[in-house]
Amino acid sequence: MTGKGKGQGTQARTGSFEHALVLETARVTEGAALAASRWVGMGDKNAVDGAGTEAMRELLNSLDIRGRVVIGEGEMDEAPMLYIGEELGQGQYEVDIAVDPVEGTSVTAKGLPNGLAVIALSERGGLMHAPDCYMDKLVVPPPAAGRVNLDWPVEANLSVLAQSLERDVEDLLVTILDRERHADLIRRVRQAGARVKLIGDGDVVASLAVGVRGTGVHALMGSGGAPEGVLSAAAMKCLGAEIQGRFIAEDDAMRERFVSMGVDEHKIYKTDELAPGSQIVFSATGITYGELLSGVRRFGGGARTHTLVMGYASRVVRFIDTVHLEDDGARVTIRV
Numbered sequence: 001m002t003g004k005g006k007g008q009g010t011q012a013r014t015g016s017f018e019h020a021l022v023l024e025t026a027r028v029t030e031g032a033a034l035a036a037s038r039w040v041g042m043g044d045k046n047a048v049d050g051a052g053t054e055a056m057r058e059l060l061n062s063l064d065i066r067g068r069v070v071i072g073e074g075e076m077d078e079a080p081m082l083y084i085g086e087e088l089g090q091g092q093y094e095v096d097i098a099v100d101p102v103e104g105t106s107v108t109a110k111g112l113p114n115g116l117a118v119i120a121l122s123e124r125g126g127l128m129h130a131p132d133c134y135m136d137k138l139v140v141p142p143p144a145a146g147r148v149n150l151d152w153p154v155e156a157n158l159s160v161l162a163q164s165l166e167r168d169v170e171d172l173l174v175t176i177l178d179r180e181r182h183a184d185l186i187r188r189v190r191q192a193g194a195r196v197k198l199i200g201d202g203d204v205v206a207s208l209a210v211g212v213r214g215t216g217v218h219a220l221m222g223s224g225g226a227p228e229g230v231l232s233a234a235a236m237k238c239l240g241a242e243i244q245g246r247f248i249a250e251d252d253a254m255r256e257r258f259v260s261m262g263v264d265e266h267k268i269y270k271t272d273e274l275a276p277g278s279q280i281v282f283s284a285t286g287i288t289y290g291e292l293l294s295g296v297r298r299f300g301g302g303a304r305t306h307t308l309v310m311g312y313a314s315r316v317v318r319f320i321d322t323v324h325l326e327d328d329g330a331r332v333t334i335r336v
């Protein structure tokens, strides 16, 4: 549908596979979160990752897709499941898949907030095949999209962000991963007058919180994983927010890898370059409690999950609260 038709702005763009797969994709992250939740707070990162990955792979295989993993758990020789290049499903929709079965493995193993299971799907070529390196990131909400620049001094970006959100720099809260490498960035953001929220892990959910209004955080700054940058880009695109990222080559081996993958070390990659797809489905289910998504809440006879699933072309942002009942016949009272 084109032109200024009735209801323009809420019409589907070209939602074919999205319509078929939005809810199915939510089921995949729900399943991974439920499996990983068994290991919350047990101090075993490998068990957390293993459970999430296995469940996610099995559920992806059951979808009506012919999928190819472009962002995964590593290369084939280092990851037994959901490795980059792995093919999943025998259905009809040809898709590229980006996964992080457990984003925030350490926090999940410690029972701390903001562990989640994450997936993005697109048509073939719709998600950048990013190397597994660090990425310098700037994430801003919809009103500041297109108005900031990762190349500018941080003070300039804060000032534009404050203007865009019609407030003072002092009213901004900026999320930054609590890492030694960010000491200077943290100092400068504070000196500019903005407040800082330091997080231990999990810059995907931090990006989601920036993209959604009312969470009280206004930007994400600093470096994190490049695969997480692509996943965040898929989400920001669905939300109308923006991510800018620059791939960081820490050594010559990585620099060579960039060349072989066609990645430009000096370029700022924007949302649309990281996630160029015209159809994108993004889904995240909380494993441990967070400000945006509740974690998995287990009770006798079942568990409850909280998911954010979105379709870019179909223009839907769904928060899904699901009760999963065990099939052993237990009587469970569902609460609102």
Ligand SMILES: O=P(O)(O)OC[C@H]1O[C@](O)(COP(=O)(O)O)[C@@H](O)[C@@H]1O
Residues within 6 Å of the ligand: 100, 102, 103, 104, 105, 106, 177, 179, 200, 201, 202, 203, 204, 223, 224, 225, 226, 228
């Ligand atoms: O801990 P580092 O090396 O600074 O890396 C940061 C990256 O790790 C994470 O905190 C956690 O990722 P995983 O749990 O998937 O390993 C990401 O959110 C972030 O992008």
Ligand SMILES: [Mn+2]
Residues within 6 Å of the ligand: 100, 102, 103, 104, 225, 228
């Ligand atoms: Mn991760």
Ligand SMILES: [Mn+2]
Residues within 6 Å of the ligand: 100, 101, 102, 103, 104, 105
């Ligand atoms: Mn992970």
